[in-house]
Amino acid sequence: MTATPAAPRARAFLCALLGLSAAAVPARAETLDDRHLPVIARSAADLAKIATLLAPPENFTALEPFEAKPAGAATVPLRGDADAFGQPAANMPVARAADFTRGKALFRKTWIAAPAATKGSDGL
Numbered sequence: 001m002t003a004t005p006a007a008p009r010a011r012a013f014l015c016a017l018l019g020l021s022a023a024a025v026p027a028r029a030e031t032l033d034d035r036h037l038p039v040i041a042r043s044a045a046d047l048a049k050i051a052t053l054l055a056p057p058e059n060f061t062a063l064e065p066f067e068a069k070p071a072g073a074a075t076v077p078l079r080g081d082a083d084a085f086g087q088p089a090a091n092m093p094v095a096r097a098a099d100f101t102r103g104k105a106l107f108r109k110t111w112i113a114a115p116a117a118t119k120g121s122d123g124l
Contacts, residue, residue, distance in 0.1 A: 042050070057064060069075040074089035088100045112118060 053066075063070060071089075073091040076087040076090050078084075079087065086104055088097065092100060
């Protein structure tokens with residue numbers, strides 16, 4: 001199997017995208033029968049990047065540099081008050097807003113042990 005003219009450009013793009021040295025990205029297999037590509041040693045800089053990303057966090061009160069939105073599209077702005085966990089997800093459809101509001105109201109309702117004199121809250 002021969003490499004296409006676009007293969008070197010694709011390999012260079014992949015290296016740039018991943019921030020790796022060109023030696024860290026293996027070349028294409030020469031034949032379809034080549035089941036095991038040769039292992040290419042990583043550079044010291046590549047090993048340092050990997051170690052930094054895989055190291056356990058030391059402080060759980062702050063986001064890691066790559067955690068701009070730890071909940072993905074559902075991330076809401078940071079709040080330090082009692083309503084911090086009472087915010088709808090940032091990507092919640094408008095059609096679900098009423099469901100969210102009813103659920104929040106039910107959560108905030110005073111719960112009464114059954115049997116109770118109030119029928120609406122009996123059993124909550």
